[in-house]
Amino acid sequence: MKFVVKLGGAALEDPKLLHACGRAIADLVKDGNQVAVVHGGGVQLTRTLAAMGKKSEFISGLRVTDAETRDAALMVLAGRVNKSLVAALGKHGQDAVGLAGGDGNVFRARKKKTNPDLGFVGEIAQSNPRYLEAIWAMGAVPVISSIALGFDGEYYNINADEMASACAIATKADTLVFLTDVPGVKGADGQVMRWLTLAQIPALEKQSIVSGGMLPKLNACKAALLGGVKRVRILPAESAAVLPDLISTRVNDGTEVMVA
Ligand SMILES: Nc1ncnc2c1ncn2[C@@H]1O[C@H](COP(=O)(O)OP(=O)(O)O)[C@@H](O)[C@H]1O
Numbered sequence: 505m506k507f508v509v510k511l512g513g514a515a516l517e518d519p520k521l522l523h524a525c526g527r528a529i530a531d532l533v534k535d536g537n538q539v540a541v542v543h544g545g546g547v548q549l550t551r552t553l554a555a556m557g558k559k560s561e562f563i564s565g566l567r568v569t570d571a572e573t574r575d576a577a578l579m580v581l582a583g584r585v586n587k588s589l590v591a592a593l594g595k596h597g598q599d600a601v602g603l604a605g606g607d608g609n610v611f612r613a614r615k616k617k618t619n620p621d622l623g624f625v626g627e628i629a630q631s632n633p634r635y636l637e638a639i640w641a642m643g644a645v646p647v648i649s650s651i652a653l654g655f656d657g658e659y660y661n662i663n664a665d666e667m668a669s670a671c672a673i674a675t676k677a678d679t680l681v682f683l684t685d686v687p688g689v690k691g692a693d694g695q696v697m698r699w700l701t702l703a704q705i706p707a708l709e710k711q712s713i714v715s716g717g718m719l720p721k722l723n724a725c726k727a728a729l730l731g732g733v734k735r736v737r738i739l740p741a742e743s744a745a746v747l748p749d750l751i752s753t754r755v756n757d758g759t760e761v762m763v764a
């Protein structure tokens with residue numbers, strides 16, 4: 505089976521959690537699966553920007569990204585965060601190869617057209633997974649940061665959930681899992697929804713039951729399901745150990761997002 509596992513920045517904050525996620529991903533590979541990891545690092549980027557004296561601003565869950573912010577994103581996401589994940593997999597004996605969207609032209613971006621304008625925020629315009637296939641052929645795990653090179657030669661900041669769904673579609677993954685900092689998608693009663701269909705999403709958004717970072721996440725779930733990915737699950741990073749069980753065992757953690 506082919507898996508894309510997305511790790512959010514909050515999940516990467518806690519060394520114990522990072523260790524547990526690294527182990528679960530390594531176990532998934534030991535079971536014979538092909539796994540690509542896509543990661544965020546929003547929290548880490550916000551912290552670095554604050555140290556630089558820059559405030560972070562988000563519109564509908566997307567960071568307003570001027571040139572200085574984009575350069576910091578390259579430094580933090582494609583640098584420190586990417587390499588700490590490569591190290592976490594290495595600790596469990598799993599080879600990993602870090603890359604950003606521009607490397608090997610695996611993902612190419614175009615500027616996201618939004619109102620208001622978000623600067624260097626991009627969306628994936630083209631993908632070519634041949635380098636991912638090559639990394640898998642070597643028994644390694646590609647670890648992809650949410651940065652991609654535009655056709656104009658500029659790097660663009662991509663929401664990591666969006667990057668993960670583009671990766672799952674491009675690689676024809678069977679399963680896309682979002683490891684995050686909440687136990688799942690909470691409904692109107694504040695309880696985690698075990699299942700969520702695409703038809704339920706607009707009402708949740710309209711009533712502001714989902715907001716912030718959950719908006720791009722649910723958009724990414726929808727894109728993946730409509731793009732042919734069979735299973736999409738939002739899972740708390742604390743439950744990463746259940747990853748290898750997702751295929752054959754009934755798992756209650758998190759929210760399964762389904763077409764209908
Ligand atoms: N209905 C909801 N259920 C769960 N989380 C929600 C909901 N609405 C908004 N959120 C927010 O979405 C966040 C998860 O998105 P995000 O911060 O982007 O995570 P990640 O770093 O894993 O991508 C949660 O921390 C929570 O604050």
Ligand SMILES: CC(=O)N[C@@H](CCC(=O)OP(=O)(O)O)C(=O)O
Binds near residue numbers: 511544565650
């Ligand atoms: C355009 C945009 O918003 N990009 C995100 C990329 C990182 C990300 O998505 O990180 P998480 O998965 O940890 O939230 C950002 O700048 O924060």
